[in-house]
Amino acid sequence: MPRTLDKQARKAQLAEAVWDVITDLGIAAVSVRSVADRAGVVVGSLRHVFPTRTDLVTFSAELMVQRVQQRLAATERTDDPRVDAVEQLRHLLPLTEQTRVEFEVTIALIAESVAEPALTEIRDVAHADLSRLCTELAERLTGRPRDENTERAGRRLHALVDGLAMQLLHQADEVDGEWAVAMVREEVDNLYRTRELGEH
């Protein structure tokens, strides 16, 4: 086998360049040339890994979803389901530089998905996963099996987190966003309280 490079690392490097361009110049500025420049690579090399622009942007979308899910899975568990829930949901809010980038990129990809069918599927899967997570959290918090109540609670939690994310995006970077976390905690505590009600 002749000279071979770490293809996964190269792909990740290019995907990160895509995110850079999106946050700096917007999704419209994402072209094979701009991304190659940003990654410090010539167009030919980029196209050796991603033959078309669609390949490039769909991969960066997939990697983004994957990264978020890894982070979600990596939050360690405690014996208090409330703490766990808040800790996981916190990772979905644009509170840090990283999560802020993630959210901006997500918005851009949603906007682009009208023209790029492959993105629609990625987005749908990610959304369904998030929805499932929220429902599971609701089950764990209330201590009840899945029924229409826990499902509704899960959807509500999901909506709250998405809406708070939207609001944090409109808020300047330096302003503190812990009020949003407090609001999530409140919702989580409310769900937990119904469990205590049932146990009594």
Next chain:
Amino acid sequence: MPRTLDKQARKAQLAEAVWDVITDLGIAAVSVRSVADRAGVVVGSLRHVFPTRTDLVTFSAELMVQRVQQRLAATERTDDPRVDAVEQLRHLLPLTEQTRVEFEVTIALIAESVAEPALTEIRDVAHADLSRLCTELAERLTGRPRDENTERAGRRLHALVDGLAMQLLHQADEVDGEWAVAMVREEVDNLYRTRELGEH
């Protein structure tokens, strides 16, 4: 004065063509040519009204915000603040073809605003207006003057509506979305209940 056309109507016609293109092909496909084609007008005519692309898209953003606010203002009042609140908030959810278009366009404009500073301002103003509406609704529902409690309730309401909108967008067109309205109603009823608590 030589031959003169209704400039406002022409601008609106072109703005609607912009929305059409966004929902069909995505924001990336919005060009002076595609929009002129969609509106059944030659590029020269479009450019007589909107000299640059930026003028075109900022105006369509402004018109969109204006339309939504007109509809909000046009919802007639009853003597029950709960009914009023739900009726107004319903207009912010992508439940009909029209509101669905509005939401998709909003997403597209958010994505584009990274590259187009004028859009950022429009978006910020619209978001602040919506935030104010939600706070006012919270005040009216609880029957309390503005304080940190009603403000938090307003933010919560706002987040819920935005999040539900996001979820409805991911839901196929034909599926019923009244569950989201029910969730809004639930939240509104909860706020109203704290008023009864205070009155007792």
Next chain:
DNA sequence: GCCGCACTAGCACGAGTGTGCTAGAAAGGG
């Protein structure tokens, strides 16, 4: 009538786009 301006129609240019293609460089296996 006919003058003047709002409007229509479209050409032209330079820049940027995605992608097909080819030629060279580099590195591991024989």
Next chain:
DNA sequence: CCCTTTCTAGCACACTCGTGCTAGTGCGGC
């Protein structure tokens, strides 16, 4: 050593883009 395969580098083509510009067209006012 050389040979094969991966990767790099870049040219070329057809196309779209925004915008500057000019020539025509038709209507309202005099």
